[in-house]
Amino acid sequence: MRGWIFDTYPDYQKDHMVSWIKTEDGVDKLVDRKFFPTFYVHGSRKNLKSLADVVSTHKLRDLSFERKKIKLGYDGKFEVLAVTPYRYKDVKLLAKMIDAQGGYRDFELYDIDIRLAQRYLVERGIFPMAYVDVGNEFILLDEQMAMEYPLPELKHTEIGVKVGSANKIKKFNDPVQAIKVGERVFKDADEIDLLRGMVEEIRLTDPDLVYMKNGDSFLLPYLYNRAKANGILDEIQLGRERQSSRPERSGRSYFRYGRVEYKPPLYTLRGRLHIDTGNSFLHMESGLKGLIELARLSCIPVQTLAKLSPGTAISAMQVNQAMKDGHPVMWKKNLPEDFKTAKELMVTDRGGFIYEPVVGIHDRVLELDYTSLYPSIMVRFNISPETLKCRCCPDSKIKVPEIGYNICEKQVGLIAKVLKPVIQRRMVYKKRGKEGDLEYKERSDILKWLLVCSFGYTGYKNARYGRIECHESITAYGREIMLRSAEIAERHGYRVLHGIVDSLWLEGNGSPKAVAEHLRNDVGIPIEIEGVYKWIVFLPCKSMDVGAMNRYYGLFENGEMKIRGIETRRSDTPEIVKKAQYEMLDILSRAENSHEFKETIPEALGALKVWAERVVYGDVDLEDLIFTSRVSKPLEEYAHFSNQVAALTQLEEHMVDVNPGEIVRYLLVNSESMKASGRLKIADLVEDGDEYDKKKYVEHLFKAGESLFQPFGYDLERIEEEYGV
């Protein structure tokens, strides 16, 4: 049988691996009962010996002493205890027990926390969506690094549900009103019939992919709950075989980069791929073809990958490379869950190149970006945790600028091995994508995110293959390159207006192409002309009179605008403020230069005044006035009576639980009220004709005007005076 490895996952009840093979005429389920993961423990000989005695009292498949290359970048072997647990779920349990036994100090554990499917695929030498011949074993008819690969035709459908709730607060207990499966709509019937109709439609149309918006966060748990309430839970089968209605992993709130996030329970389907189109970052960013490309590279099956972040994927690729090189993977407890872009990370850590912006408007500004500066540095200078300050090349000719660390000359580091092909693939895909092929654009887009996040995963001390010295070295090279670039630009007649990490804004009459070409040749890292602005405004901090690093807006020669840091870009800005600010920007976009820009300001503020009038006279869609905000903790932990507290209080009265990290939506009724019900109204309860805090909304509108025009003498006070209603 020939086909594509469509999905792979462990069955923790039966302790075998399941693969679904998509063939020309259907889908086949394949069970592999011969896969049993082994993990390794390293410690002193004495400790290992006594550990072996303890561990051998447990039911195991195998226990032995072996020699393994546990040090990355070193081929010498060390004695380890190899443990093959009896059951899949015992890997973590035994590891925890052993770790505790050694006082969290005596033992180093390896190959504990690798996704089983990923490990299985790597050990079998296959990968997701690989074309294979399946007999007694997998015979690969495909290459993991191939840039052209055949893919099966995949049938897809989308499920959507209309909830019959009394008000707009959707609850798990509200009955189903209608269900849409692809083009079929089930409605005007008993709830049981609606649910059965959906199941039957899925069975008949037999899709490979099931898209659901908020499938994890609402739809699937809701449908299971309704089926249960109607006593037909066992009939709800949306996959290609029966499965539990319980999620793969339960929901949880967790702390990530200074804020609380909520990850809902995750639901997978057996034999089909469920993709939550509302919650899959990778799918939203790139689409199915991007997901498939990354699944192939990372050995994370598509359905799983759809729920993960780019950082997790890059980390998986590093793990795979280590496994292929014969290195067991050190157990890394409590990895950061998600990614942060190089810009975010670097600006804050003060490691990246920064040239404080010259506040105000500037004409004819050239923006140059190194698209993959940090990944390129890692590859070019071979920066990796094991190559940096390596013992084998103390006199290496490669020395990190400013810091002077030596870098290995003898072997290519893990990070470079992983990133080099990613950079190369991205370049090729990007080119083809620009020629109009959407599939290549999707692939290029997903690899872009991989590259953007790769630095965070190498520089961060908590990352699996992270090392603080890597972080320092990459930024040191980055600064050197950017300073040199600025110098070269100046020789071309430009003046640096602003610079940050990998971008430069230049004012002057040089030739953009000539300077970019010069930089490309001199630095040897791809640089791109982001564009030439007819004009660009760098904004100051509202409180102090210094340039803010990431607040600006400008108009490119092609008519597009680039906007950063102001209200339109924030998720907690009500729609009406965004609309008003967009309208002002739209009016400004007719200005060809700074002179015309300044003449246009009154017209833009006039438009703002119209929005303020609408607010005052009640000529607004209440939906446009809704604030959206994420809550960071449970109600009782808040110290101040903020809008979030008022919203949470009101929701609690309506018996709605909000997990830390989830959002609340509300209409501001009276910002001065110290009572929850007086302060605001939950968005789902808002009705036509509801009153709202006109004064406050007008103030928000005018603040959005201030954001744009503060450098031109229009502060809040003046706008209120001249354009107040």
Next chain:
DNA sequence: ATCACCCGGGG
């Protein structure tokens, strides 16, 4: 003035 708390990526 100081403290508390939220956002940052894209569409």
Next chain:
DNA sequence: GTGTACGGGTGAT
């Protein structure tokens, strides 16, 4: 078993 950026904003105390 444990820590968690930082600059920029708004709003509460």
